[in-house]
Amino acid sequence: MSVQFEGRRSASFPSTPSGVRLETLGCRLNEAELEGWSREFERRGFRIVGDGEPADLVVINSCAVTQEAVRKSRQILRRVHRANPAARLVVSGCLAALEAEALARESGVDLVVSNRDKDRLVEIALAALAIPAMPELAIDDPAASLFTRGRQRAFVKVQDGCRYQCTFCITTQARGAERSRPIPEVLESVNRLASNGIQEVVLSGVHLGGYGSDLGTDLADLIARLLAETDVARIRLGSLEPWDLPEGFWRLFEDGRLMPHLHLPLQSGSDAVLKRMARRCKTDEFARLVGAGRAAVPDLNLTTDIIVGFPGETEDDWCRTLDFARTMRFGQIHVFGFSPRAGTLAAGLPDRVDAETRKRRCQELKTLADALRLDRLREQIGTRTQVLFEGPPVLPPDVGRSGYTPNYLPVRIAPGLPIASNQLCDVRLTAIDKTGSSLIAEPLDRRGGVE
């Protein structure tokens, strides 16, 4: 049985609730869960409020993937409580799963909802805190809260939990066993989002490649059904471990609505380190996977995560990681300096890499990542593509609208051009911006000329 911990007992909830503030940090799955709660609150008549607006209820989806994430989760909790001292405060997420009792004692916390009960968080919070819902005001527009937050891509949670035990990862303990949302339920969510104006959904899970293992189906089935039975313009995949990919996976990309971008966490380019991490994919298997993907999917963009300075990482291991990352031509590398996470096996491994070496290696990898990214952006100059422009409806006059190409490269246009948020627009990529991190584009009219 899962348990909710109740913290302080505060004054009763106002009879006319003004707003719910939602905060998350960490992975896309946390974001997807937050969006699910946001839709559920709106369905029950609540208004989702942004930064600076008064809130009666604040819900935080915490993260515990690293000690830094733990620190930030607590920091957000205190900041949000200071800004909304009278609001009821509900905390969930991985930190809540690992340290529920301690969190319930934190100043301001009214309720801690376990990860296992996350899918029922709204119902649980309303009942436990005796918050009156207002069904007469309820709306059924699942996109509204996204647009309110200046977001156009909808993260859709399709799976939770993981059966593996990578030695650096606390997720298995925090999220539990694998479970998947049935295909009809995901279809229904995506169809509702699409009919309310969402153009892009991002399928998210802890171990997305394991989707369906508990339901007798797999990720390929899910994607095929989404392509056949929804009209959403773009389907993107969230982070995917580089193994367990189902039969027929690459063929799905023949449908241009499945976006040619994959985030495949490599973690290290040294097999010796991968073994100590208990990863299920050696470098030669990773390279084969990438080769197959690039052969099957034109312009596939691959991004990754790499942990730097894992215990026992020698200079030779490190050179292998740099070489391998260079060969894989990643479009983006998220660089994580190793920090021991209490409760993981890696925290007890010998031969820690000293802080100075770790820092130097992080810098070397960031330099390589920037160079690879620049190469990737340069290859695109002169090509035509389609961008989903994002952001709030109105921008300051000196800010150009931005968005992403199908293969997830960031694009900006000049300020003042009449492109709306949530608009899919054909563009020509003309240059790289001064920061070296984004492409500059010119919108094309329907005949292919510059508008």
Ligand code: SF4
């Ligand atoms: S496969 Fe991913 S989620 Fe599962 S234990 Fe490893 S890093 Fe964590």
